[in-house]
Amino acid sequence: MKSRFDFRPKLLAVLENYSKEKFMADLMAGIIVGIVALPLAIAFGIASGVSPEKGLVTAIIGGFIVSFLGGSSVQIGGPTGAFIVIVYGIIQNFGIEGLAIATVIAGILLVLMGVLKLGTVIKFIPYPIVVGFTSGIALTIFTTQMKDLFGLSIEKVPADFISKWIVYFEHFGSFNIWPFLIGVISILIIVFTPRFSKKIPGSLVAIVVVTIIVYAMKNFAGITGIETIGDRFTINASLPAPEKITFSMETINRLLPSAFTIAILGAIESLLSATVADGVTGDKHNSNTELIAQGAANIVVPIFGGIPVTGAIARTMTNINNGGRSPIAGIVHAIVLLLILLFLGPLTKHIPMACLAGVLIIVSYNMSEWRTFRSLMKNPKSDVAVLLTTFFLTVIFDLTIAIEIGMLIAMLLFMRRVAETTKVSVTKEVVDLSDEGEILHDDSVLVLPTGVEVYEIDGPFFFGIANKFDESMKVIGDKPKVRIIRMRKVPFMDSTGLHNLESLFRLSQKEHIHIILSGVNQQVHGVLTKSGFADKIGDDNICSNINEAIQKANEFVNHK
Known part of the structure; x- marks a missing residue:
């Protein structure tokens, strides 16, 4: 029976008929997903404006809570590319403390959505809005990686899209061939790895191979000018201690729009991921329980310095494709990442920034959904208007404005259609x-x-x-x-x-x-x-x- 708040974690149902065979399958899947999540967590953390271990902490703590409390058997939680733009913008405007407050508020909103049984309502957000801001985020992520890809000497990159490209062109004279070659090689490795191995992720192969090459170039060939993570960040290879987050009505009022965007984006992405997973596994997730779990993760993670958490479609599909069928796989994935942080964390300082730029460029390409975008352009004018408005607002302004205005336009157009049919x-x-x-x-x-x-x-x-x-x-x-x-x-x-x-x-x-x-x-x-x-x-x-x-x-x- 469902509880009063429709909260029943899938883990409870799974453990009733769990076996050694199922555990071994989940164990292998969890190990592989943990390895796949490593480069992505680091890259998303850095691109969001925080240190690399913050991305790992988010994947560890957030991933564990999502699997432990979630309403999907196979959902993998952690940082995702969709949040890069909004997180970077919040840090620029309100600092790390502002991000923590906004994320906690977003977590509370997600819990309320689940408690009020709004899980099914979230699924009715118009598809052109989802594609519009997803494609806009993809272009924005691509734009953020130009400095590291071309090795440009820019002290501070502006936050907005147009100013970024102006600064890039102004500083293109500082172009460095070595980071560019490293980035291109990384992209080629990621693209061609699936032809040789379906199990090992191309992003991990690229990071390992390119890091070794760059280490050799620096120490044995005397080639400099290739920036690594260690040149920009100090790696703390341990779980951070919890920190107090101070709230006030003034900061809540200022950060509420950003928190609302994080909550809506997290709800859409996690439930979309769970729905896609259901189509592959034949299972059925509980959307309200999933929202409560996502909310809990986003309330806890900022206390340890992490960034927003949501369901990650790519990692969830990797989990399924490697035999994961219960939340145990997601818990194992979090433990694997914790062990990597504790014992291999110092080695991450050797990873070239240009290599991470290559990883994120591939992520942005996969996010762009350009084929879907092109097909939606053939739809009725009202859908095209919502799509383009959301896309350009995401790119030129920010995701908060894009989601709010996109949803407003979609609702007005929907009401007009209903009024026309009445x-x-x-x-x-x-x-x-x-x-x-x-x-x-x-x-x-x-x-x-x-x-x-x-x-x-x-x-x-x-x-x-x-x-x-x-x-x-x-x-x-x-x-x-x-x-x-x-x-x-x-x-x-x-x-x-x-x-x-x-x-x-x-x-x-x-x-x-x-x-x-x-x-x-x-x-x-x-x-x-x-x-x-x-x-x-x-x-x-x-x-x-x-x-x-x-x-x-x-x-x-x-x-x-």
Whole structure:
């Protein structure tokens, strides 16, 4: 049975029928995923503006919590490329402490989403928005790597997209051939490794091979000018001690938009990853439990200096492809990364920055979804508008603005489409019943008594069609004695629709016009009852079908 908050970690269900064979499969998968996650965690950490071990800490602690508490059997949590842009921007504007506060707030928001059972709602975010900001993030990540790829001598790279490229062109005279060659070699190794080995990730092969080459070049060939991680960062090969995070209403208000972006982005990416995994494994994840786990990870990780956590699609698929079928594999992956940090951490200082730039360029290419982007450009203009708006806002401004405005545009376009499909028609003589299922006799046409008009609302009765309904009420002609509002095709009504109906009722009372409602469904009837409108109009004037409503109208006309 589900708990009150729909929270039941997959780990509990898995352990009920766990076996040695399943453990061995999860163990091997976890080891491989841990190795795959190593270069990505380091690269994402550095690209986000923090030290490399912070990326590893995020993958270790965040990955463990996501697997331990999560609602997916195979989800692998950790830092992802999608967060690079937003994290880098927060650090630039608010510092490391600001990032920690924003991440904790985002974690709380994710937990609330899960507790309020909003897991399924997140999946309804329009696809053009997801593709737009994913492609925008990919281009931004690509842009951030130009300094290290070309070995440019730039003291501080600007945060925004356009300024970055201006600075790159201004400093292109400092181009260094050696980092460029290292970056290109790294890219080629990553691209061609799958032709020789499906198990060993190309990014790991590139880092090991290129690091050895650069070490030899520096120490035996006397070649300098190739910057490594150790030249830029001091590696702390241990888990950091927890640090206190100080909150105030001022910082919360300033960071809430960024926290909201982290939460929405984390929810979308983790649930998308879990859904893709379900399609491969045949399992079914619990989206609300997954959101609570993602939230818990993002609350805990910043205490140890980490960056935002979410489900990682590439690492999750690696887990599945290597036989992982339970959260144990994700826990093993976190332990493997911890052992690497503790015992091999100092060796990471020899990794060339240009090599990591090559890794992230491949990541950005895979994220770009350029084929999907191109196909969406053939869709209706409204979808194209949402796609391009989200894309350009992500690239030129930032992800927070892109998500907020993209979702706003998508909602407005959706409401316009719903309003366009909602029709209000007026009938004064006969009602055709041939296309419906409420005929109670042999006649397919009902003749309306003199002085009776039928107004039919076909679609949701919400604020989007308020004007349309008002315009239909202003039909020129003699005033009727009875107005039948036919609502059989109204699935729901909001407060504006209710206000509209109440205004019509008051106006009709002044003009001595009787109002009868027809075909009101249970949900709409509940709204009318709760608001008190059902008492005003009288329950006997809320009819179940048009036949009953016309009979009621006939009685009123004859007795008047």
